[in-house]
Each structure stands twice: as C-alpha cells, then as structure tokens.
Amino acid sequence: GGRSLQPSRKWIRDVWEFAREDTDRVKFAFKVGLAVLLTALLILFRAPYEVFGTNIIWSIITVAIMFEYTVGATFNRGFNRALGSIVAGIFAIVAIQIGLSSGHIAEPYVIGLSIFLVGAATSFMKLLPSLVPYEYGFRVALFTYCLIVVSGYRMGNPIRTSMDRLYSIAIGGLIAVLVNVLIFPIWAGEQLHKELVACFSSVADSLEECVRKYLRDDGSGDAEFSKKVLDDFPDEPAFKKCRATLNTSAKLESLAVSANWEPPHGRFRHFFYPWSEYVKVGAVLRHCAYEVMALHGCLHSEIQAPYNLRCTFQPEILDATNQAAELIRSLAKDISNMSRRSLHTNLLKRVHSSTERLQRSIDVHSYLLTSSTHDPRRTFLPSC
Amino acid sequence: GGRSLQPSRKWIRDVWEFAREDTDRVKFAFKVGLAVLLTALLILFRAPYEVFGTNIIWSIITVAIMFEYTVGATFNRGFNRALGSIVAGIFAIVAIQIGLSSGHIAEPYVIGLSIFLVGAATSFMKLLPSLVPYEYGFRVALFTYCLIVVSGYRMGNPIRTSMDRLYSIAIGGLIAVLVNVLIFPIWAGEQLHKELVACFSSVADSLEECVRKYLRDDGSGDAEFSKKVLDDFPDEPAFKKCRATLNTSAKLESLAVSANWEPPHGRFRHFFYPWSEYVKVGAVLRHCAYEVMALHGCLHSEIQAPYNLRCTFQPEILDATNQAAELIRSLAKDISNMSRRSLHTNLLKRVHSSTERLQRSIDVHSYLLTSSTHDPRRTFLPSC
Numbered sequence: 001g002g003r004s005l006q007p008s009r010k011w012i013r014d015v016w017e018f019a020r021e022d023t024d025r026v027k028f029a030f031k032v033g034l035a036v037l038l039t040a041l042l043i044l045f046r047a048p049y050e051v052f053g054t055n056i057i058w059s060i061i062t063v064a065i066m067f068e069y070t071v072g073a074t075f076n077r078g079f080n081r082a083l084g085s086i087v088a089g090i091f092a093i094v095a096i097q098i099g100l101s102s103g104h105i106a107e108p109y110v111i112g113l114s115i116f117l118v119g120a121a122t123s124f125m126k127l128l129p130s131l132v133p134y135e136y137g138f139r140v141a142l143f144t145y146c147l148i149v150v151s152g153y154r155m156g157n158p159i160r161t162s163m164d165r166l167y168s169i170a171i172g173g174l175i176a177v178l179v180n181v182l183i184f185p186i187w188a189g190e191q192l193h194k195e196l197v198a199c200f201s202s203v204a205d206s207l208e209e210c211v212r213k214y215l216r217d218d219g220s221g222d223a224e225f226s227k228k229v230l231d232d233f234p235d236e237p238a239f240k241k242c243r244a245t246l247n248t249s250a251k252l253e254s255l256a257v258s259a260n261w262e263p264p265h266g267r268f269r270h271f272f273y274p275w276s277e278y279v280k281v282g283a284v285l286r287h288c289a290y291e292v293m294a295l296h297g298c299l300h301s302e303i304q305a306p307y308n309l310r311c312t313f314q315p316e317i318l319d320a321t322n323q324a325a326e327l328i329r330s331l332a333k334d335i336s337n338m339s340r341r342s343l344h345t346n347l348l349k350r351v352h353s354s355t356e357r358l359q360r361s362i363d364v365h366s367y368l369l370t371s372s373t374h375d376p377r378r379t380f381l382p383s384c
Numbered sequence: 385g386g387r388s389l390q391p392s393r394k395w396i397r398d399v400w401e402f403a404r405e406d407t408d409r410v411k412f413a414f415k416v417g418l419a420v421l422l423t424a425l426l427i428l429f430r431a432p433y434e435v436f437g438t439n440i441i442w443s444i445i446t447v448a449i450m451f452e453y454t455v456g457a458t459f460n461r462g463f464n465r466a467l468g469s470i471v472a473g474i475f476a477i478v479a480i481q482i483g484l485s486s487g488h489i490a491e492p493y494v495i496g497l498s499i500f501l502v503g504a505a506t507s508f509m510k511l512l513p514s515l516v517p518y519e520y521g522f523r524v525a526l527f528t529y530c531l532i533v534v535s536g537y538r539m540g541n542p543i544r545t546s547m548d549r550l551y552s553i554a555i556g557g558l559i560a561v562l563v564n565v566l567i568f569p570i571w572a573g574e575q576l577h578k579e580l581v582a583c584f585s586s587v588a589d590s591l592e593e594c595v596r597k598y599l600r601d602d603g604s605g606d607a608e609f610s611k612k613v614l615d616d617f618p619d620e621p622a623f624k625k626c627r628a629t630l631n632t633s634a635k636l637e638s639l640a641v642s643a644n645w646e647p648p649h650g651r652f653r654h655f656f657y658p659w660s661e662y663v664k665v666g667a668v669l670r671h672c673a674y675e676v677m678a679l680h681g682c683l684h685s686e687i688q689a690p691y692n693l694r695c696t697f698q699p700e701i702l703d704a705t706n707q708a709a710e711l712i713r714s715l716a717k718d719i720s721n722m723s724r725r726s727l728h729t730n731l732l733k734r735v736h737s738s739t740e741r742l743q744r745s746i747d748v749h750s751y752l753l754t755s756s757t758h759d760p761r762r763t764f765l766p767s768c
Contacts, residue, residue: 015512018511018512018513019508025508025511026508028507028508028511029503029504029505029507029508029511030504031507032503032504032506032507032526033499033500033501033502033503033504033507034500034503035503036499036500036502036503036526036530037496037499037500037503039530040495040496040499040530040533040534041496043534043537043538044492044495044496044534044537049538054535054538057530057531057534057535060527060530060531060534061527061531064503064523064526064527064530065523065527067507069511108428111424111428112421112424112425112428115417115420115421115424116417116418116420116421117417118417118420119413119416119417119418119419119420119421119448120413120414120416120417121413122416123412123413123415123416123417123451124403124409124410124412124413127402127409127412127413127453128399128402129402139448139449142416142420142448143444143445143448143449146420146423146424146441146444146448147441147444147445149424150424150427150428150441150444151438151441153427153428154427154433154438246630246670246674247633247634249631250631250634287677287681290674290677290678290681291677291678291681293671293674293675293677293678294674294675294677294678297671297674297675303739303743355687359687366753369750369753
C-alpha cells in the first residue's frame, strides 16, 4: 500500500519523519508558540497595555525576530538587538537636540541629513570583515534611529517614546530568553559537539568504503569519468556523508559563535569553554576528508592499477586502512565521551607500522611494477 | 613613517583600503542612505503623513530590513516580506472574524490559541529543508499575524489598520527596490560569474605552486607534520586562495538563488538564465581542488620520494602540470568571456598525452623504483 500514497499523504509522512528524526524541532516550534502567546497576553490583559500603550506591540516583534533555534544564537541576537537599540537611541536623542537647537526651518534638513549619514555609515560598517558578525545589530540600529528621530519630529516627546519602546523591546527579549533557556533548552554547544563527532565517523566510514570498493572493483564498470566522480552511487552512502562534512565549516563556525554566548551547561561545566577549538579540530579533520576525496577520485579515474596488482597488496592496504579508520573512530569516541585515553600513541604507532609494512611489501614486490611492456593505461599509478 | 602609525590611524587606513578594493561597497552604503532618506521624506513632509498616520513608520522598517547588497537578494527578501505579510493578513482577518463570532468572553482565548498555533506552525515549517530559503518570510508572517490580531483586538478596525500597514510596507519595499535597481545596481549574477572565474584561476595557480614546490624542495625543511599542513606558509599564497575556494559552496549557492530573482541585465540577456549551472560547475571545480589539497598534503607528509627521483621525472611532471593548469585557465577565460572555443579538445588531448608521457617515463625508469635496499621511508610513494 505504501506505493499508492497520494503526494499529499507522502508529504505528511515526510514531515512526520522529519519531526521524529530530531524531536528538538518540535520542541522549538512549541517554544516559539509559547513565547509569542506569553507576549500576546501582555496585550490581551488590560493592565500592561495601559502602562505601555501601543508601544507594547514591539515586544511581539522582538520575540518573533529574536527567537532562534539554540540558546546561544538567541543570546547573540538579543545582544545585537539591545546594543543596536541603545546606541541608536543615544544617537537619535543627540540628533534631535541638535535639530531643535538649529531652529524650526533647519530642523527637517538636519534630521534628513542625519538619517542619510546614519544609513550610509551603518551599511558600510556592516560590510567590514571584522564587523560582519554584528550585521543584525547594525540593521536594528538603523531602523531604531530612523523611528525615534522621525516619530520624535512628528509626535513630540521623543525620549518618552523611545523609552517606552525600549522597555517593550526589553520585555520581549526577556520573554524570548527565558522561554528559550528554561523550557527544553537546545544548546549550540551540544549540537557542535555532536556535529564534530559525526564528522569524524563519516570520514572513517568513507575511507573504509573507498578502499573496500577499490579492492573489490575489477575495473569492469568504467563509464564516463565526469559522471562517475560527481554523481551519487547507490553503493557509496558513506562517501556522500563525507562530502557533506566538507561543507560543514560554516555550520561549525556559526555554532561555535553561538556556543560562546552560552553559560556552562550539561557536560560543559566551564566558563569560557574553548569552543573555537572545535572549529580548529574540524578544519584538521577536513584535511583528512580531502585525502578521502582524492582517493575517491582515483577510484573513478581512467588510469587504473591492474586487478592482480591490487590483489597482491590487498592485505597490507586493508590493514593500513583499518588501522587509520580505527584511530579516527577512537578519536571520535574520546571527543564524544570527553575523555583522554593514552592509547592513542599506541594506535598511531600501529598506523605507522602498517603503512611501513605496505611500503616494504611494495619494495619486495617492486619487480611487478617494472613490467615496461604492458599497456601504459593499466599501470599501477592511480592518476587523479 | 608607516610603522609609527597609531592603531586608530592604521584602522582608518585599513577601512580606506577596504573601500578602495571594491567601490561597490561605498555605492551600497550611499544607496542605503538615499533609500532611508527618501522614506523619511514621506514623514517629514506633511501630506503623506496625514494620509497614512503613524503606520507610515513601517516604510522605514521595511527599507532598513529589506535593503540587501545585490538586486536579486533585495527582490528575494521583498518577495518573502510581501508574501509573508499578505498570507499573515488573510489568516489574521479570518481569525478575528472567528474571534468576534465566538462571543465577548471567548474572544481572547480564541486569539491566544490562534497566536500559539501560528507561532508553532511557522517555526516548525521554516525548519523543513524545502522551506529553509523562505525562513525570513515565515518570521515576517508570524509577527505580522500577531500585530494585526492583537492591535485589532485592542484598537478596533483591524482591516483598516492592516491595510494601512500593508500600504506602508509596499511603499517602503518599492523605494528599496527602485533605489537598488536604478542607482548603480549591484547584480548577484555578475558577482557569481566573477566568483566562479576567480575560483578557476586559484585552482590553476595552486596546482602549479604545489608542484613547483615539490620539485624544488630537497626535503630539508621537515618539521612537525600537523603544523605544516594546517598553517599558512608565506611562500604559498595560491594555496591559501585555493583552500578558500573550498568554502565557497554556500556563497555560490546563495548568489545563484539571488541571481534567479534578477531580470536580464548586462551580459546576461536571457530570461531564465541557467544560474544553477554555475553552482554545478563550482562543485566540479571543487573536486579538482580536493586533488590539489591532497597533493599539498603529500608535499608536507613525512614519507617523501628521494630528491634524485623527483629530478628524474621533473620535465614530465612539469609538463603535465602546466598542461592541466593551462586547460583550467582556458576554461576560466571562456567562462569569463562567455565564449565557447573548440580548442578545448585540443588542450584536453595535450593533458592526456602529457600524463601518458609521464607514465611512460615511469615505466622506462622503473628500475629506479626497485631499489629494495634503501631506506623505506624515502621511497617514491608519497604517503598522505
């Protein structure tokens, strides 16, 4: 019956699978609903509405814009929003004073010029590489500045207006942070930790898969080169995952930035936990993944070693591969358990000695490599 | 005198260099200033303010939030904002009608429940992989819905309020789009085109640099392995660029998404220009870059071929490298000029024959590889 599902039922099943795969997603959705509801209560009840007036709707905008998936990202966005609002508020009040003191006729010109300058300055500054992480703060600063200056000009009493708005934003931000932290918190640090461990195992799996296929393949399935390297093979699930890890650099970095904002939690009980080290380890691991990608390129390249040559070195190649994969897996396990075992020098030595055994075997069988008469297309050197 | 600059003067000089490097950045900043100023004029003049009232400040928020660097990204964000606002508006009006018809006591409960459900639904949907590009639209839909429903409950006349707000948002969006398109437009398509061409040349440069260093290096500078592969070498500027191209996948993809929104412009005179092909070509090129990364790993690995062996094959290695680099450069030139020359099969054949010459040379000199007596650490196989 599964094949006769209509597209809409298939979609519902996909969504259900997506939710079941990681229940944090459902938790996140309900948390946003709760945070928005709590803020809406402020307006549905009469008392807070009478204190803050229509400015209270800024709380809802703040919750909707500030609520991020992880705790750290929410803190980061909240910080940007708060700092952007405060700096913009100060500038706006200064500009309004200058406008007022410059007389009735000059005032709109002063305000217009200041808006132009603030727009240009914030937009240029957010392009600077060192300020790119604060892009959202500059956006907030720009529109807060415009709002305060303009509504101050039109509606009078700009300081009262901006203070009310600031309170509303603060209330919205507080609700967003409290709901995010207190109810099923999703920590960026935890996600970063898991992501890195998953990268390690996908590199190890992919290495083994590549070599297994190299030794099994008898060169019968040679079609077009370009198709082979880039397309997905049904028998290479680990390679697909490994290729995906190569694109994780941005994800790891943004998770690390978010994690820096998080207080100690769960297994990460230190202040100033070195999250940036995860990014560095990820970069080292990516270098291992590049080698696996190159091996995969050799696997599907045109010039191949003859099958009998591969058979000759099979035990040594397999041994070296398994040792390397085991080392990577044991590092992954150690990162996952946050333990530091002393066994690694042992494992590293075994990788070393297995590669040296392979080297020695090549030396011993080097007479096989000197067959200068056979087809040059079929010699041992895997051209990439 | 350059060394005695104070930090602040150095910073100003850096910013100046940053602006000079790509004048689009300055143009962008002035365009944002102009767009915000134009919107502010709507409020500084009396007439439009009297028509729309305080809702006109939504124009400014819209400009500040919608104005993106490229034309395509601005269109994309504008579309998200427009669709999010409209869908939220329709839902909100339906919810208000249901609330009104359910009686005075039940109304706040209906509104509260609907806010919770909309918050949870939009937050869950924006996590779905197929809907991730519309993340911003869902955010806009959420806060627009809350605003209309809540201010409708408190202030009455929700349809009038939401229409005024929609008009203001439309005016802001229109100003943002017009300024972005008509004054020094920065096209995502053009940026994507240049970015891809730059990737090609960095791969070619890096390949040549790697091989040149391999042939020049006499193995004297062997320090720690880990430090060598990951650190920056002053003599490897091209490698640094090549490594940077490996992280461009996200950038190319987002530029291609933006470019899809752009009308025909400049050299790209077709509707439905195949921008997604740029992403695919970028992926193929990244596979070449993986091989270069693997070569670089070999360059800095512990087991190295003896220097005399490298000298033996130097002419053939250099020839094959130069042919390959020339092929990549000529492809880059063709993409850059948008021309299709028939010379490529010729170049490809030359790459082929040069690799075969290298293979033949290895066959001829294979007696050099059989020296089973020398140090196994110094045989020809570059272990990675």
